Amino acid sequence: MKIRILLTLAFAMSAVAAMAVQPGSIEHYPPGCMVEGEMAIMKVETVDDGLLRAYFRRQGATDWCYVDGKNLGKMSQVTLPKFDPNEEIEYYFIVLDPDGKRVVAKSPRIYNARNDRRCDAAFARHATIVTLECLPPGTNPISRSMSAGYATKTIVGKDPAPRQSPEKPGEAPRPGAGQD
Numbered sequence: 001m002k003i004r005i006l007l008t009l010a011f012a013m014s015a016v017a018a019m020a021v022q023p024g025s026i027e028h029y030p031p032g033c034m035v036e037g038e039m040a041i042m043k044v045e046t047v048d049d050g051l052l053r054a055y056f057r058r059q060g061a062t063d064w065c066y067v068d069g070k071n072l073g074k075m076s077q078v079t080l081p082k083f084d085p086n087e088e089i090e091y092y093f094i095v096l097d098p099d100g101k102r103v104v105a106k107s108p109r110i111y112n113a114r115n116d117r118r119c120d121a122a123f124a125r126h127a128t129i130v131t132l133e134c135l136p137p138g139t140n141p142i143s144r145s146m147s148a149g150y151a152t153k154t155i156v157g158k159d160p161a162p163r164q165s166p167e168k169p170g171e172a173p174r175p176g177a178g179q180d
Contacts, residue, residue, distance in 0.1 A: 023047055023048055023104075023105070024048065024104065024105050024106075025046070025105055025106070025107075025108065026044050026045070026046045026093045026094070026095065026105050026106060026107040026108075027044065027045040027046070028042065028043070028044045028045070028093060028107055028111065029043075030042075030111040030112070030113060031113065031119070031120075031121035031122070032113060032114070032121075033113055033114050033115070033116045033119035033120075033121055034080070034083065034089075034113050034114070034115050034116070034119060034121055034123070035115075035116070035117075035119045035121055035123045036083075036085045036086075036115050036116055036117045036119070037082055037085070038082060038123035038124065038125070039079050039080060039081055039082055039123055039124040040079070040080045040113070040121060040122070040123055040124075041077055041078075041079050041080075041121075041122040041123055041124055042054060042069075042077065042078045042079075042080060042091070042093075043075075043076070043077050043122070044069075044076045044077065044078065044093055044107075045073070045074045045076065046071065046073065046076055046095055046105050047073065048071075048095045048104045048105040049071070049095075049098065050071065050095045050096050050097045050098050050100075050104055050105075051068060051071065051095065051096040051098070051100055052068065052069040052070065052071040052076050052078060052093065052094075052095055053066050053067070053068050053069065053078075053093065053094050053095075053096060054066060054067055054069060054078040054080060054091055054092070054093050055091060055092055055093075055094070056080060056089050056090065056091035057089065057090055057091075058083070058087060058088070058089055059087070059088035059089060059090060059112070067079065067080060067081065069093075071095065078093065079124050083115045084115065085115055085117070086114070086115060086116070087114075087115045088112060088113070088114045088115070089112070089113055089115070090110050090111065090112055091110070091111050091113070092106070092107045092109070092110045092111060093106065093107040094106045094107070
């Protein structure tokens, strides 16, 4: 009788251990849809440490875009950007090692989701995440303007060129003007 109970417990414990997420894999239960006009929150489970990343694309597109998520083990999540109404997307997840050079875990398949007005999936209501629309290189106006901003020179210290007053453009600047 005791042996039977011990064997039953051992079998139950091995079944629970087999159901746990294994190293090198990512567990995700797809919602099937995303709320139209909202940023979808995708929940995943992983036991691997590193950078959690979701790759996504519109159905039929050739280029993949990605967003980074929060790797919190069983409570990990990735927030995807907003998509147009009735648009379908494909997505999958990976975990990169802490150096970001090697994939240590990946989802077992590519998932599909449709953007729908009536969907019961989780979404980020008050997100402060800056997202760029995933467009072909050179066609995204936000990324072009950001690269222009990053290309401007930064002057550290005092600017050697004196500034003229916009109120009195004909007058020569006084000594030390513009060096505050």
